[in-house]
Amino acid sequence: MRPVSYSRVSDVATAIATVAADPTSAYLAGGTTKIDMLRIYAEPSQRLVDINSLPIDHIEVQPDGAVRIGGLARMNDVALAPVVVDRFPMLSEALLLGASAQLRNMASMGGNMLQRVRCSYFRDAEASCNKRAPGTGCSALAGVNRGHAVLGTSPHCIATHPSDAAVALVALDAMIHVQNSGGHHAIAIDDFFLLPGDTPEREHPLNHGDLITAIEVPALPAARNSLYLKVRDRESYEFALASAACALTVTDGVVAEVRLALGGVATKPWRARRAEQVLRGAPATRETFARAAAAEMADAVPQPMNAFKIELAQRTMIRALETLTARGEAP
Amino acid sequence: MTTAIGRPLDRVDGHAKVTGAGRYSAEIALPGLAHAVLVTSRIPSGRVELIDTYDAERAEGVLAVLHHLNLPKGGSVPPLLPSLFGAAASGQTFFPMQDEVIHYAGQHLAMVVAETLDQAEHAARLVRITYQETASITTVEQGRDRAYEAEKIFAGFIPGRIARGDVAAALDRAPVTVENSYYCAANHHNPIECSATTAVWEGDRLTLYDATQGPNATLHTVAELLNVMPSHIRVVTNYVGGSFGCKAMIWDHPALAALAARAVHRPVRLALSREQMFSSVGHREEQEQRLTLGADRDGRLTAIRHHKLSPTSHFDDWAEPSLGVASQIYACPNYEGVYNLIKANTMTPTFTRCPGEASGMFVMETAMDELAEKLDLDPLELRLRNYAETEPMTGHPWSSKGLRDCYRRGAELARWSERDPRPGTRRDGNWLLGWGMASSGYPVTPPGNPQRARARIFADGSAVVQSSFSDIGTGAATAMTQVAADGLGVPLERMRIQYGDSDLPNTAAAVGSAGAGMVSAAVHIAATALRDQLIAQAVADEHSPLHGADPRQVVVSDGRMALRDRPATGETYAELLQRAFMADAEALGTWNPPGMDTPYGTMTFGAQFAQVAVDPDLGLCRVRQLIGVFDPGRVLNRKTAHSQLMGGMLWGMSHALLEGTIMGPDGRWANASLGEYLVPVNADAPDVLIETIETTDTVVNPLGVKGVGEVGMVGTAAAIANAVWHATGRRHHKLPITIESLL
Amino acid sequence: MVASQLPDAVQGPGPVDVVLNVNGATHVVRLEPRVSLLDCLRDHMNLTGAKKGCNQGACGACTVWVDKRRVVACLTLAIACEGREITTIEGMAENGTLHPMQKAFLSEDAFQCGYCTPGQIMSAVALLAEGHAGSDAEIGEWMSGNICRCAAYPNIRTAIRDVRDGVGGVGRATR
Incomplete structure (x- = not known):
């Protein structure tokens, strides 16, 4: 690791002022991404501002039924919070199926939103990578790309977004609350994750010094019947090859309400809006589910090693929808 | 008299391990210790055009930057010889940093030595290398048209072609044949402890703390590489954090650590990073195998043709002997086995747990299942019909063989007779269930040199047995304590084993499942020699109650010598020694192993049964239960032996479903991390039921120990692949079996 | 803008004194801020019970507790643990009696x-x-x-x- 300097801050305003004033600085929260990135020279910060003492780690229920999750709340604490388990099981499950118990004790929710891709070429500081070193090219296109994305790709980057939690949050229409020296604003999560396009180095609309203070999950009664289904080679402690966050309400055999998002197959946490459109108002049958899943993957662009993900993603969606349908029917 | 051998004694090194007190080779605290970090090649082929060390040399804390232009040259690279021979055992006949030529990606090109690890790691990033890259071949696919039939493989011990009878004619005549190509991905050992050496010079004497399966292998190899007298080198290996073959041969890093220490005149620690573990200590090569079985209508094999194709390095003709056990497991009159190689830009591949047996028996045992299907025969019945009563390649009798009992007991435990032979008929929700089985076999190979141990008893009756072997997690130290206690006739709590040090009596490296057999032989001989020496002293001592007795009638137990038929007549070792004013007594034991040409087939056998669940929609395969029954000869410690067999079977599961190193188009291993090279986690591991059938073997070594380190892995992958077929009706010929192949 | 407190002094990048509470005892260690808790324990405090297997959070061999929660020490900076309670395997046995x-x-x-x-x-x-x-x-x-x-x-x-x-x-x- 390069030499770094370190300071600890205990209030939000100081944290923001400190980082905003120094372009070589960065926030240090759980460290599970930051320290890893620094150690492999995939990120250039020279000064770490430790924000772990900031009082933004609470999980609060709002009067309107929304849940506000502090930016520094830890993955395990959020996953096991009764209000999350009861109201947003898909979020709890997505969190618990991510990383390991130790990493979830460390990693913050804000950091989870900002975690970096696992593409081995991004992580290799000397490889060509448009995300890490814009303009140098994408090694993954002609490289080993089994784990890479089939949705939302560009000729400049095909790295898969690694977060599970963000997939659930995208399905739930969460808001990302950001504070900077100019004040506070909220970003709809759909606008938060950017497609790589011509600027894969830009993954979200935050500016240097912007701090994620909270993630707000709006009330959604349908989310009580929700799940996160994650498909991977290993039973645990692995990123998804395909995953689905899904909430479903079926009334009289017809899909009344549905939320669906995909992980493991796209360059950002992928809201499956095309599938949702097919599903809404349609009979809750395997045929509908298959049609919806196919519609979602219609524009998928496979790479030599990951064409299977197009089929796998569809089957994952279908399984998630079928499971929730069966649960909804249960007495 | 046996009271300790076989008991499920807790590990003697267990306390140190559960408290974290045990010191592994990168944990030796020394005053003035400096840290070395390697700089490796990014390209698979070409040369170093320029190495710019300006910034690195000036970085904070840096003591030296060593590379081909300034590294002092030493001796010569010893030949590649398995460390079981007890001599120098270079993993490949190439030593880096001698010139600018690059043979493989990850080749060690420079070494930075600094005050702290962080400083050395950072400075290593500051070494800038300009390459001139040339065309490379790194995969079977790229090199297929350059393949050649090997003259010999495996350090010259195995011919590239072995034939018996007339395979072509037999296949022509065979009413039933099965022919397929199989593929196994490359594997890396990935013990959780990365290889590490701490080197200390005191004048012209060198001490190496090295993570190795053989302290003497390190000693002899480094002696030749550095041209240092072996008498001036000591290798200490107190704890080894797993090996699985990557610490079986000696690679360049122990010698480089010594060179670095000499350069900076300080002790130096050189610990490989996890990423470097993928290109510094060998691997199991990627391989393609083609197997043709011919059989009569009763299922009796009439012909086996087994060809293998795999990449090796530019320096050595290495292939793991995948054809070995597969050629010995069934009776068959006609056989042809051929190893084809491709010279590639990789390291020399090396021993990886079950080197060859795992891949070759995956192929053989999958094919046998297909043959059973074709013949509409029960897979177990087919195996019994081809049971090899003698060793098929030589016709020699087996030194011991309990395979029939293994089959019977395994089938009982797995309730095999209740299995519906039709595939794809059992379901549990979204999961299809299947059972599969396979045979296991692993050769018993004697070491190439005499094995020694020293037994010493003190006047208070406590004893120590010393031998140089290292315990890589096998439980060898524990088992040897039991062997020593029984041999000398003292209680376990009065016996200590001292090991892991080349200054102790010589043993070969603990490799090839041979450690327990060969070291127990030396320990047993030393302990019984000391016992006999003390008995002789007692019967000759007119003050001893045993004076004048026939030594053959004296037995020892609990540290007391007594007449076999009159136990009241006797005395303790302590009484004997104290009366003679002797502070201690000692004896050296030497076991001269039988040659490789003993007229016996020697093998540990087993039978494996696996139950899998396959979710065919999502491509998931999870193993629900593994059952293994083995015949390892005498079991020295039931607990540690079962653990090794269990670990081996879970390695087999991992081989079947998870592990594969992928060579990228840039000639580099693309998944060189524990995040991407998948090994099982706790949630992947089912419960494993192990039983052993004790067989008496009077050929292999004095205690009849055949070994348990690897046989557990043989056949597991096939049992799982066969179970996947039973669950889904689909055959798998490629490892690992991945989600995309199951969809 | 709300008046903010001054940040704690900037430490490093050179070595600074770091006060750590490990297994109930207080230690002052001279460290660069970039040093991980794992390397600090192993190389600077001679507590080698926590192991290095991957140095990237992919194996768990370095698991220790910080404020009684299990974490991986390889992705934790030692300096960030000031004021926290660190427990390692060396702190598990009490008076020589195994946990x-x-x-x-x-x-x-x-x-x-x-x-x-x-x-x-x-x-x-x-x-x-x-x-x-x-x-x-x-x-x-x-x-x-x-x-x-x-x-x-x-x-x-x-x-x-x-x-x-x-x-x-x-x-x-x-x-």
């Missing part, structure tokens, strides 16, 4: 090479405190952040069950 989990690992042979063992034990004890040892499946999932390449996993689950059920020390010996 019941250490005893259970010994008697169930829940390790072979022993290298991942301190991390496994730190996770296992935390797992019981967290209440994630209800079933074998739950133990397996919540222990999956600790890779054991020797694959002693079934025995690790047994050891954890033993301690959970208060039957430590029975071991497979009796089977």
